[in-house]
Amino acid sequence: xxxxxxxxxxxxxxxxxxxxxxxxxxxxxxxxxxxxxxxxxxxxxxxxxxxxxxxxxxxxxxxxxxxxxxxxxxxxxxxxxxxxxxxxxxxxxxxxxxxxxxxxxxxxxxxxxxxxxxxxxxxxxxxxxxxxxxxxxxxxxxxxxxxxxxxxxxxxxxxxxxxxxxxxxxxxxxxxxxxxxxxxxxxxxxxxxxxxxxxxxxxxxxxxxxxxxxxxxxxxxxxxx
Numbered sequence: 016x017x018x019x020x021x022x023x024x025x026x027x028x029x030x031x032x033x034x035x036x037x038x039x040x041x042x043x044x045x046x047x048x049x050x051x052x053x054x055x056x057x058x059x060x061x062x063x064x065x066x067x068x069x070x071x072x073x074x075x076x077x078x079x080x081x082x083x084x085x086x087x088x089x090x091x092x093x094x095x096x097x098x099x100x101x102x103x104x105x106x107x108x109x110x111x112x113x114x115x116x117x118x119x120x121x122x123x124x125x126x127x128x129x130x131x132x133x134x135x136x137x138x139x140x141x142x143x144x145x146x147x148x149x150x151x152x153x154x155x156x157x158x159x160x161x162x163x164x165x166x167x168x169x170x171x172x173x174x175x176x177x178x179x180x181x182x183x184x185x186x187x188x189x190x191x192x193x194x195x196x197x198x199x200x201x202x203x204x205x206x207x208x209x210x211x212x213x214x215x216x217x218x219x220x221x222x223x224x225x226x227x228x229x230x231x232x233x234x235x236x237x238x239x240x
Contacts, residue, residue: 030086032110034103035095039111040064040085042073048080049154050115051128052108052142054135056160058088058098060168068132068159068218068225075226079233081128082119086111088138101134105141112142126154133192133216136161140175155236156181157229160189160216164196174200181206182232184225186214 026043029036053076055069056062064085073083088104089096096103116123127146131139136158143153156177163174167190185197187210194210201208209228214221 029093030111030114032095032107034089034107036093037095037107037111038064038087038091038093040073042077042083042085044077044080044082046080047082047119047122049082049125049128050112050119050122051076051081051083051130052112052115052139053083053085054104054108054129054131054138055085055088055091056133056135057162057168057170058091058134062134063087063091066132067222069135071218071222071225072130072132072157072159072229075229076128076130079230082115082122084111084115088135101138101141104138105145108138108142109145126152128155128157129153130157131159131161133160134162137163137172137174140177143177144175152178157184157232158182159184159218159225160186160192161197161200162192163200164192166193166196167191176204177206179205182229183208184228185210186216186218186221187212188214189216191216 026041028039030039053069053073055064055066064087073085076083087094090098129139143156146153162172165171183206185194211221211224
């Protein structure tokens with residue numbers, strides 16, 4: 016089911032995916048400059064596309080001119096299927112990107128921007144690899160509270176390599192994914208990590224910090240271009 020998105024408003028769509036419909040919230044700027052995909056935290060621990068960090072990412076990117084798509088992972092809301100530990104979720108995200116490029120053909124040639132929070136950040140590293148393999152690398156990754164190593168809930172993430180221009184944001188007091196996990200993942204990749212002092216995993220009271228960091232990084236990128 017597809018309806019015309021309303022600029023400036025959040026619209027909900029059902030997009031056909033590999034195992035059924037994928038529910039997507041779309042934030043559309045008045046003058047789109049690119050496509051951004053935003054992914055939410057772990058669905059088995061209450062994660063959904065309405066999560067406040069995912070919402071913050073989407074609105075920040077919309078305000079920068081990106082059509083920001085926030086899908087629900089499998090088994091959440093109206094999205095079909097069951098949790099697949101990142102494998103099926105990666106296929107679904109690629110399906111959403113393919114749909115978006117058909118829906119906004121004028122943006123199809125532009126590299127997409129990938130942003131994710133927690134488990135969603137882990138999924139985006141997988142999506143980024145698939146895009147590289149397809150010869151369509153993402154313009155940039157923005158990863159917040161990235162699931163890496165052994166995390167709360169007896170989960171283990173072998174998070175893959177990403178491009179050097181990836182923006183990694185993490186809280187110094189993250190109780191779910193210890194900061195040391197992310198530093199251990201980032202160090203061999205020579206990735207800088209922006210640490211928000213005092214922020215917990217969900218960035219309670221620190222959401223504006225995420226927006227400010229993204230805005231600075233994107234402005235610096237444009238000035239360097």
